[in-house]
Amino acid sequence: MGGMDDLYREQILEHHRRPHNQGTLTAPSVSLEGRNPNCGDVINLQLQLDEAGIITDVAFMGRGCAISQAGTSLITDELRGKSAAEILALTSPFVMELLGVEVGPTRIHCALLGLETAQKAIASLSSK
Amino acid sequence: MGAWHNADGTLDPVKVRAEYPIFKTQPGGRPLHYLDSAATAQRPQRVVDAVSKFLFTANANPHRGAYTLAQMATDGYEAARARIATYLNVPANELVMLGSATEALNLVARSWGKANLRRGDVVLVTEAEHHANLIPWQQITREMDADLEFIPVDDVTGEILWDRLDTLMKLKPKMVAIAHVSNVLGSIAPLKEIAAAAHAVGALVTVDGCQAVANMPVSIPDTGADFYAFSAHKMGGLYAGGGLWARADLLDAMAPIEHGGDMIHSVRLRDADFTTGTQRFEAGTPDASGAVALAAACDLLDEFGREQIHAHEALMIERVIRELPEALPDARILGPRDLQKRAGVVAFSSELIHAHDLAEILDRRGVAIRAGFHCAQPLHEQLELSSSARVSVAPYTTHEDLDALFVGLREARKVFEG
Numbered sequence: 001m002g003g004m005d006d007l008y009r010e011q012i013l014e015h016h017r018r019p020h021n022q023g024t025l026t027a028p029s030v031s032l033e034g035r036n037p038n039c040g041d042v043i044n045l046q047l048q049l050d051e052a053g054i055i056t057d058v059a060f061m062g063r064g065c066a067i068s069q070a071g072t073s074l075i076t077d078e079l080r081g082k083s084a085a086e087i088l089a090l091t092s093p094f095v096m097e098l099l100g101v102e103v104g105p106t107r108i109h110c111a112l113l114g115l116e117t118a119q120k121a122i123a124s125l126s127s128k
Numbered sequence: 129m130g131a132w133h134n135a136d137g138t139l140d141p142v143k144v145r146a147e148y149p150i151f152k153t154q155p156g157g158r159p160l161h162y163l164d165s166a167a168t169a170q171r172p173q174r175v176v177d178a179v180s181k182f183l184f185t186a187n188a189n190p191h192r193g194a195y196t197l198a199q200m201a202t203d204g205y206e207a208a209r210a211r212i213a214t215y216l217n218v219p220a221n222e223l224v225m226l227g228s229a230t231e232a233l234n235l236v237a238r239s240w241g242k243a244n245l246r247r248g249d250v251v252l253v254t255e256a257e258h259h260a261n262l263i264p265w266q267q268i269t270r271e272m273d274a275d276l277e278f279i280p281v282d283d284v285t286g287e288i289l290w291d292r293l294d295t296l297m298k299l300k301p302k303m304v305a306i307a308h309v310s311n312v313l314g315s316i317a318p319l320k321e322i323a324a325a326a327h328a329v330g331a332l333v334t335v336d337g338c339q340a341v342a343n344m345p346v347s348i349p350d351t352g353a354d355f356y357a358f359s360a361h362k363m364g365g366l367y368a369g370g371g372l373w374a375r376a377d378l379l380d381a382m383a384p385i386e387h388g389g390d391m392i393h394s395v396r397l398r399d400a401d402f403t404t405g406t407q408r409f410e411a412g413t414p415d416a417s418g419a420v421a422l423a424a425a426c427d428l429l430d431e432f433g434r435e436q437i438h439a440h441e442a443l444m445i446e447r448v449i450r451e452l453p454e455a456l457p458d459a460r461i462l463g464p465r466d467l468q469k470r471a472g473v474v475a476f477s478s479e480l481i482h483a484h485d486l487a488e489i490l491d492r493r494g495v496a497i498r499a500g501f502h503c504a505q506p507l508h509e510q511l512e513l514s515s516s517a518r519v520s521v522a523p524y525t526t527h528e529d530l531d532a533l534f535v536g537l538r539e540a541r542k543v544f545e546g
Binding site: 008017038041042063064065066106110 | 482483484485488489499500501505508513514515543544546
């Protein structure tokens with residue numbers, strides 16, 4: 001079990017095995033592919049926003065390392081009900097808290113893939 | 129045999145390790161099991177000693193000064209070039225010393241390509257190429273309106289399908305650019321046959337030798353290559369170093385792509401004449417210390433014996449391939465199963481454990497492997513892999529290193545199977 005390991009604790013492995021919000025939306029406001037060029041982690045993230053700019057639904061499909069997939073699963077749980085501005089204001093420590101572990105410099109891009117993709121997706125909406 | 133061998137003449141990696149000070153350190157407080165030599169080799173003591181000696185006793189700007197010390201620097205640099213040339217069995221006046229193998233491959237693509245490629249001409253590469261032997265050809269074929277075509281790989285094993293060459297040669301390529309040893313598949317390219325097929329239709333052959341020159345005997349004239357690029361740091365030299373061998377007539381016909389000091393015959397305000405030979409491609413002050421380092425690395429590799437290095441590495445690779453399925457049952461090994469066709473590296477993927485997670489867990493046991501695309505993203509896309517894990521070996525790789533690898537693999541499996 002994950003007991004030997006700080007990083008691969010059960011919560012992370014559980015999100016990796018059975019990611020939350022996995023799938024696709026029927027009418028997303030925005031879809032964006034996020035990639036980690038070095039490791040090949042990839043997610044396709046979809047968001048649905050209402051007229052007030054509040055996230056009403058989220059879904060993603062992805063493949064990659066446990067940290068990237070668990071990080072995305074955890075962050076997607078947090079997005080519903082938040083405004084675009086609130087999501088843009090989220091930073092790395094927020095994700096670290098969700099993961100429950102401080103991720104080292106070699107894996108930080110994996111951990112932040114979900115958040116950064118969500119932020120880029122929202123930024124692309126507002127620039128339209 | 130020398131100080132590095134067993135009584136039966138085989139290489140003794142434990143004796144070899146004594147020459148590599150890094151193994152006396154404990155990165156992160158753990159003994160180091162370095163299985164990433166295909167990315168960069170560890171540095172021998174004598175390489176660094178040779179650099180110190182050169183810089184402390186013969187340091188001046190080569191090819192310039194009129195004083196004794198400057199001549200010593202020039203002699204040191206040119207002697208190093210000659211030593212490296214001997215290692216590869218080529219004449220020193222055909223060996224261009226550059227900053228990296230990447231620079232060498234870019235030089236061929238940009239200089240030879242610019243002068244020789246026309247609209248509709250074909251450059252042929254494999255789907256498995258390292259980005260350094262792919263992107264320069266993408267760029268120059270786009271610029272010259274030429275076509276880039278591919279020798280395919282098997283979708284499952286990744287093996288390069290050399291039997292397609294006959295058909296592909298009907299495209300009458302102008303250049304065939306391939307790795308001597310694939311940095312992911314570990315496969316040794318049948319260069320002689322490829323060169324014969326290429327030359328028969330008038331194509332030249334560029335070989336990326338990065339994963340071959342430190343791992344097996346390489347005599348460039350026997351490969352049939354017209355251009356051969358290699359990297360110093362994968363041989364135990366310094367980081368910034370590499371070279372390009374090219375046939376003298378091809379070198380003479382090529383225009384330099386970098387211009388400046390040390391490559392000119394005479395300069396006027398509005399134009400300049402360039403020197404002949406290799407120096408034309410070495411604008412600016414050369415990295416003489418890097419050349420001296422690489423020459424020392426060549427000495428050491430020859431003392432180990434390149435047949436012996438190859439045999440030792442084959443033994444290590446054979447064990448990895450044999451034991452991997454038991455340690456990680458869903459491991460998909462990339463590249464040929466026939467050990468005769470392999471050198472130096474073995475890459476694999478697992479649905480259970482992503483390569484990055486594996487590398488992270490192995491790191492806790494001091495086992496250093498490579499995870500990701502290994503600068504060969506198109507190959508991984510072809511195999512529908514989001515990454516692979518790569519183990520690469522060297523003269524200093526021991527069974528203890530592999531023991532640690534397999535203990536770590538089993539641990540990782542336990543974590544992920546839950």
